[in-house]
Amino acid sequence: MITCELCGSYNVAKKGMRHNASGSKQCVLERTHFEKSWDEIDHIQIEASLEIIGELKEDKRAPTGYEIQVKEYKLIGKSENYPIAKDQSIEFLADNRHLWLRSRKMTAMLKIRSTIFQAIDEFFKGEGFYEYHSPIFQAVQCEGGSDLFKVDYFGQKDVFLAQSWQLYAEPAIFALEKIYTIAPSFRAEKSKTSRHLTEYWHAEMELAWSTFKNIQDYGEKLIKFIVKKVLDKNKADLELMGRDPKKLEPTLKKPFVRMTYTDALKILKEKCDMNIEWGKDLRTIEEEKLSTLYDVPIICTNYPKKVKAFYMMEDAKDPRTVQGCDFLAPEGHGEIIGGSQREHDIEKIKERLIEQGEKPEQYEFYLDTRRYGSVPHGGFGMGVERIVRWICGLETIKDAIAFPRTIERYKP
Ligand code: 4AD
Numbered sequence: 001m002i003t004c005e006l007c008g009s010y011n012v013a014k015k016g017m018r019h020n021a022s023g024s025k026q027c028v029l030e031r032t033h034f035e036k037s038w039d040e041i042d043h044i045q046i047e048a049s050l051e052i053i054g055e056l057k058e059d060k061r062a063p064t065g066y067e068i069q070v071k072e073y074k075l076i077g078k079s080e081n082y083p084i085a086k087d088q089s090i091e092f093l094a095d096n097r098h099l100w101l102r103s104r105k106m107t108a109m110l111k112i113r114s115t116i117f118q119a120i121d122e123f124f125k126g127e128g129f130y131e132y133h134s135p136i137f138q139a140v141q142c143e144g145g146s147d148l149f150k151v152d153y154f155g156q157k158d159v160f161l162a163q164s165w166q167l168y169a170e171p172a173i174f175a176l177e178k179i180y181t182i183a184p185s186f187r188a189e190k191s192k193t194s195r196h197l198t199e200y201w202h203a204e205m206e207l208a209w210s211t212f213k214n215i216q217d218y219g220e221k222l223i224k225f226i227v228k229k230v231l232d233k234n235k236a237d238l239e240l241m242g243r244d245p246k247k248l249e250p251t252l253k254k255p256f257v258r259m260t261y262t263d264a265l266k267i268l269k270e271k272c273d274m275n276i277e278w279g280k281d282l283r284t285i286e287e288e289k290l291s292t293l294y295d296v297p298i299i300c301t302n303y304p305k306k307v308k309a310f311y312m313m314e315d316a317k318d319p320r321t322v323q324g325c326d327f328l329a330p331e332g333h334g335e336i337i338g339g340s341q342r343e344h345d346i347e348k349i350k351e352r353l354i355e356q357g358e359k360p361e362q363y364e365f366y367l368d369t370r371r372y373g374s375v376p377h378g379g380f381g382m383g384v385e386r387i388v389r390w391i392c393g394l395e396t397i398k399d400a401i402a403f404p405r406t407i408e409r410y411k412p
Contacts, residue, residue, distance in 0.1 A: 014041050015067075021107070026059075026067040027052060033071070040075065047102070049077040097403055098412050108237035109399060112230055113388050117182060119229040120203045120384070123222050124180040129205060132179040134168035136186075140362055142167050143309055147187040149198075158362070161186035164381055165204050166311070170342065170369050173208040173377050180205040182384065192407060193284060194396040195334060197385060199405040206379035212313070212323040212341040215378040216299050219327055219337050220256045222382070223297060227251050230391055243393035247331065250295040257294050260302040261321065264290055281307035282326075287335055291328040297336070298328045310352035312340040313378075325380075329390040336387055339380025346370040 014029045029041055044050070054070040084099050093100045100106060124131070141148050142164045153159035165181050172179055185202035203222075207214060227248050230238070238245045259267070264282065268274040272289045276282070281303070282290070291298060302321040305314060312322035327337035343349050346367055350360045360367065388400035398404040403412065 014044070021111075023064075024104075025056075025064055026062040027054065027070050028067055029070045029073065034073075041073075044075065045079050045082065047079040047082045047099075048075065049079075050075055094398075094404075094409065095412070101402055105241055106399075106402075108234075108240045109388065109392055109394070110402065111237050112234045112392055113384075113400070115230050115233050116226055116384060116387060116391070117201075119226045120180075120182055120222070120382075122229075123225045124205060127178070127218070127221075129178040129180045130176045132169065132172050132176060132181055133183065134162065134165035134172075134181065136162045136184070138162050138168070140167055140366065141358070142311075143187075145357070147189050149186045149188045163187060164202065166206070166379065166381070167363075167366050169204065169206040169379065170366065170377065173206050173375070174369070174373070177208040178205075185381075190407060194398075195284070195386060195389070197397055197401065197405055198407065198410075200386075200397075200401070201384040202381050203384055204379060204381040206377065208375050208377045210341065210376060210378045212301075212325075212378060215339050215341060215380055216258070216301070216325055219325070219339060219380050219382070220297075220299070223256075223327070223336075223387075224252055226387065227391065238392065241392055241394075243391075247295075247393070248391065251297065251330070254296050256296050256327075257298045259298060259300055261300055261304065262302065264298075264300050267293070279304045279306065284334060287326075287328050288332040291330055291334060292332045295330050297330060299325050300328060301325045305352075308340070310349060310356055310358070311342050313343045314345075314348060323378075327382075329386070331390070331393075333386070333390040335383075336390060337380050337382045339378065341376070341378040344370055344374045344376065 015026055031038055034041055051074040052068065052070050053072040054068040056066055056068055058065060059067045082099070083096055084093070084103070101110070137151060137153060138160050139158060141160065148163065149161040151159045151161060162185055164185055165183060169179060169181070180203070182201060182203045184199055186199050187196070189196040189198060205218065207218070231245055231248060231252070235245050262278065265276050265278060268276060268286055268290060271293060274286060274289060276286060301324070302315055302318065303324050304320060305322050308322050308324045312324040315321045315323050322340065324340035326335045328334055329336045349367065349370065353360045353363060385397050385400040389397045392400065394400055398406065
């Protein structure tokens with residue numbers, strides 16, 4: 001399909017931009033050549049679609065240095081009073097998202113997003129992982145009950161939309177050892193922030209026989225792989241979005257910064273004058289401050305046990321902490337990956353479930369993974385829109401997905 005935005009010198013010729021997924025080019029329809037159909041041509045409006053046969057010619061005055069002198073055309077899809085124009089409000093563009101997708105910036109983002117999805121797939125397949133799928137309707141919580149979406153499931157209580165594949169992925173490592181997925185996750189986030197969606201795409205991996213270090217290394221390698229693919233394929237798209245590709249180069253060239261939560265508190269105090277009591281989780285503002293200090297992602301490890309999920313492995317060297325890690329993207333983008341080594345002591349898991357107000361009997365299927373030949377294992381989850389937002393340098397995560405779902409918006 002060829003879409004044209006037509007404008008310009010009506011009496012002599014009609015000019016318009018032909019643009020489709022591969023780019024845009026000015027097209028010229030000379031009146032002398034199209035005298036008979038001039039009335040129709042004169043009424044073609046922005047976003048009409050046409051089939052065109054013509055000659056490509058160099059012309060320095062044209063926006064791309066070339067234009068198409070049209071010889072034949074066929075109007076395929078009329079367009080009248082296209083609602084999108086310059087300087088419209090964010091709310092108006094969100095209501096008309098289905099049309100706004102055609103804008104050049106959204107098109108560039110969608111192309112980069114596609115590269116990222118392909119890169120995730122290629123990376124894990126290349127590392128010998130199997131693609132594995134978990135259910136979206138789930139009967140247990142994984143990341144805390146406060147942001148679960150309850151579903152009316154034929155009158156059954158306690159059915160939720162997946163927050164993560166994890167509790168249904170751990171059972172599968174005994175069959176496949178190395179697994180990954182890219183699937184939607186759902187969080188009933190009450191917060192209106194620039195990094196929270198209620199529905200987002202989650203790239204997750206789970207690895208049998210892992211160490212905590214393996215998990216961090218895979219996360220670092222994956223992010224480097226994604227950034228390399230985007231820089232190889234989408235430099236022009238990044239530039240079109242006003243994103244300087246050079247900002248991503250340190251991520252490729254330098255090792256990520258690794259620090260413990262306790263180190264992070266010290267750095268926040270010394271460099272940002274922020275005093276956080278040991279034991280409190282890092283808030284968005286603190287993560288953002290920390291990640292502005294570096295030009296590569298930070299891997300922050302060993303958070304206090306009480307602020308992290310029940311399945312994270314207690315650290316034998318400091319049992320107040322867990323072998324969990326958050327990856328924070330540079331330039332103040334905050335958390336992009338959350339992962340951990342998994343606790344394999346069944347009694348500790350039960351204790352922590354009870355502490356967090358859960359009923360261990362609902363987790364019997366999960367506890368079986370620890371009863372019958374458990375192995376050391378771990379994994380992580382990466383929010384794909386968070387990666388898209390950081391790579392594209394977007395102000396809000398809402399612009400990292402075609403139809404964002406947030407506390408305030410579920411339409412169109
Ligand atoms: O840190 P989280 O909650 O970890 C888990 O879900 C683990 N079960 C993953 C695992 O080990 N398999 O979420 C993982 C990532 C976060 O780092 C963030 O990038 C993204 O998911 N995320 C969100 N992205 C967009 N909107 C939200 N509301 C998000 N919540 C988490």
